[in-house]
Amino acid sequence: MWELYILRPDAAKALDDLMIRRVLPRYVKIVRSDAIANFQIAKKIEFKPRKNHSVADLWKIHIKLMKEFRKNREKFDKGITKIGKLREPKHSLLDLKIRLTESIIGYCELCERKCHVNRMKGEKGACKVGTECLISSEFMHMGEEAHISPSHTIFFMGCTLNCQFCQNWSISQWHEAGYQTTPEELAIRIDRRRKEGSRNVNWVGGDPTPNLLCILKTLKSCEVNIPVIWNSNFYMSEKTMNILNGIVDMHLSDFKYGNNECALRLSKIPKYFNACSRNHLIATKNTEMTIRHLVLPNHIECCTKPILKWIHDNIRDKVIVNIMDQYRPEYNAHEYPDINRSLTREEIKEAINYAEELNINYIT
Numbered sequence: 001m002w003e004l005y006i007l008r009p010d011a012a013k014a015l016d017d018l019m020i021r022r023v024l025p026r027y028v029k030i031v032r033s034d035a036i037a038n039f040q041i042a043k044k045i046e047f048k049p050r051k052n053h054s055v056a057d058l059w060k061i062h063i064k065l066m067k068e069f070r071k072n073r074e075k076f077d078k079g080i081t082k083i084g085k086l087r088e089p090k091h092s093l094l095d096l097k098i099r100l101t102e103s104i105i106g107y108c109e110l111c112e113r114k115c116h117v118n119r120m121k122g123e124k125g126a127c128k129v130g131t132e133c134l135i136s137s138e139f140m141h142m143g144e145e146a147h148i149s150p151s152h153t154i155f156f157m158g159c160t161l162n163c164q165f166c167q168n169w170s171i172s173q174w175h176e177a178g179y180q181t182t183p184e185e186l187a188i189r190i191d192r193r194r195k196e197g198s199r200n201v202n203w204v205g206g207d208p209t210p211n212l213l214c215i216l217k218t219l220k221s222c223e224v225n226i227p228v229i230w231n232s233n234f235y236m237s238e239k240t241m242n243i244l245n246g247i248v249d250m251h252l253s254d255f256k257y258g259n260n261e262c263a264l265r266l267s268k269i270p271k272y273f274n275a276c277s278r279n280h281l282i283a284t285k286n287t288e289m290t291i292r293h294l295v296l297p298n299h300i301e302c303c304t305k306p307i308l309k310w311i312h313d314n315i316r317d318k319v320i321v322n323i324m325d326q327y328r329p330e331y332n333a334h335e336y337p338d339i340n341r342s343l344t345r346e347e348i349k350e351a352i353n354y355a356e357e358l359n360i361n362y363i364t
């Protein structure tokens with residue numbers, strides 16, 4: 001744990017911060033091993049598969065087992081039941097989620113692009129992700145937010161967006177090949193990193209969404225109790241949101257644009273704001289959340305302010321917002337004059353003043 005004190009001294013006390021404890025109470029408890037991570041609870045909920053189950057049957061069973069999941073989680077949280085006393089069933093809610101994810105990928109609509117390709121048969125959609133576990137890197141990240149660091153970040157290849165200013169473009173747009181691993185190998189690394197002091201496992205990329213199957217299979221093999229962070233652009237489909245419920249302990253979203261037009265021009269995706277805002281509403285019903293907003297130059301009025309206002313009007317008390325000022329032009333940003341520079345001091349100040357005015361829980 002010595003790295004924590006050298007590289008991010010504020011991380012040591014972050015979990016005692018009153019705002020963090022108020023907004024992310026369960027996350028803090030899991031980090032401290034005072035509560036059980038969702039995916040470990042999902043492994044204890046029995047699923048009885050039958051050969052003649054249709055996909056529609058499986059979704060109905062999912063609704064039923066999620067009710068059981070919530071009841072059990074409440075009992076664990078109140079200390080009424082100890083998780084060690086429950087046997088691990090042969091097939092669990094986590095296995096059911098894996099089956100459902102395979103069915104979604106067979107006509108892929110993991111994200112709102114809804115490419116409808118059969119990835120189980122080798123076809124690829126806009127993200128160019130297959131069914132194998134292809135990652136760029138995994139390491140102990142000391143530079144995430146103070147309450148998240150040290151974070152075991154796993155960077156997947158491929159992304160559902162095509163952001164023209166992407167800071168991770170070599171990963172998201174396949175300018176590197178990545179290396180192939182397996183769920184079992186990844187699980188061993190997660191268990192080892194937890195023992196070395198990681199506060200969480202942080203699925204990122206690119207974007208984790210196209211890689212959901214690999215992630216669920218990895219969690220099935222994980223033995224340690226560790227919070228799961230879904231670090232994503234939040235362009236998931238509603239079906240994916242359903243699968244993530246009961247798996248993710250803290251969402252870490254990247255809320256980029258305050259309208260659909262900027263998203264279409266700069267990330268080449270339709271209906272971004274509709275999908276992203278809907279997913280924030282779904283996520284905050286079930287899961288704790290930190291939101292990142294990278295302020296873009298010349299986008300204060302069209303993006304930063306509408307996003308902060310939307311958060312204020314809809315989910316203010318349920319989230320922590322990180323207002324990020326580290327934008328630099330990368331990838332194709334030079335082709336877009338509005339974003340082809342760093343932020344000015346005035347722009348940063350304006351974003352922070354607006355968050356203050358709205359009384360949002362924010363960090364910088």
Ligand code: SF4
Binds near residue numbers: 111113117127159210
């Ligand atoms: S995850 Fe990839 S293949 Fe699936 S819908 Fe999204 S972009 Fe298309």
